[in-house]
Amino acid sequence: MTEVTPSKRKAVVLLSGGLDSTTVLAIARSEGYEVYALTFHYGQRHEAEIEAARRIATLSGVAEHVVAEIDLRAFGGSALTADIEVPKGRAAEEMAKGIPVTYVPARNTIFLSFALAWAEVVGASNIFIGVNALDYSGYPDCRPEYIEAFQRMADLATKAGVEERQELVIHTPLINLTKAQIVMKGIELGVDYSLTVTCYDPSKDGAACGQCDACLLRLKGFAENEMSDPARYRTVSQARA
Numbered sequence: 116m117t118e119v120t121p122s123k124r125k126a127v128v129l130l131s132g133g134l135d136s137t138t139v140l141a142i143a144r145s146e147g148y149e150v151y152a153l154t155f156h157y158g159q160r161h162e163a164e165i166e167a168a169r170r171i172a173t174l175s176g177v178a179e180h181v182v183a184e185i186d187l188r189a190f191g192g193s194a195l196t197a198d199i200e201v202p203k204g205r206a207a208e209e210m211a212k213g214i215p216v217t218y219v220p221a222r223n224t225i226f227l228s229f230a231l232a233w234a235e236v237v238g239a240s241n242i243f244i245g246v247n248a249l250d251y252s253g254y255p256d257c258r259p260e261y262i263e264a265f266q267r268m269a270d271l272a273t274k275a276g277v278e279e280r281q282e283l284v285i286h287t288p289l290i291n292l293t294k295a296q297i298v299m300k301g302i303e304l305g306v307d308y309s310l311t312v313t314c315y316d317p318s319k320d321g322a323a324c325g326q327c328d329a330c331l332l333r334l335k336g337f338a339e340n341e342m343s344d345p346a347r348y349r350t351v352s353q354a355r356a
């Protein structure tokens with residue numbers, strides 16, 4: 116096996132094709148990182164986001180884009196991977212309470228582990244992930260202390276870490292931003308949000324429902340910037356169908 120010299124300028128960016136991760140990709144690019152974009156086909160019901168991720172990665176000029184197949188439907192346990200209804204029309208206070216059924220068990224731990232493996236292979240010293248502690252306060256794997264713990268674990272877990280060839284840094288540029296601040300940041304960086312898919316329950320052709328937690332948070336983020344969301348939403352008649 117050839118030794119790859121770790122590069123401080125290489126970064127693995129977790130890219131779902133949604134608003135947050137697309138903004139994170141733009142931030143990594145604006146900071147001069149050579150981006151290795153990683154998307155997961157994990158059996159999510161919103162597969163439209165994978166197509167979105169492909170388009171975004173291509174247009175962003177990433178060094179490489181990998182769509183890893185990991186089927187989390189084997190376990191189910193989430194409205195995103197099992198036949199459980201996605202909650203619609205919830206108020207912000209309701210979203211902030213407890214862990215929602217759209218939480219995918221251990222998802223960020225699984226995703227970060229894959230990112231860590233790829234980072235070691237390509238010799239990247241950086242991982243970018245679009246976790247957010249404000250909007251997803253009910254998600255245990257979006258908290259700063261979780262990210263810190265993962266970073267400590269990564270240094271123990273990898274050959275590169277042990278040999279001190281590589282000090283891995285996990286970047287969470289959105290962790291303390293509101294959705295409105297994230298949208299503003301992305302607009303400043305020239306992100307085309309019409310390419311992104313956020314909805315937990317889109318129609319077959321990728322149109323957003325406008326009613327799930329993810330859609331409502333996203334719409335609020337644009338509204339607070341006095342902008343309209345360029346994403347495609349289902350028409351009312353389709354939404355009722």
Ligand code: ZN
Nearest residue numbers: 314324327330
């Ligand atoms: Zn939706």
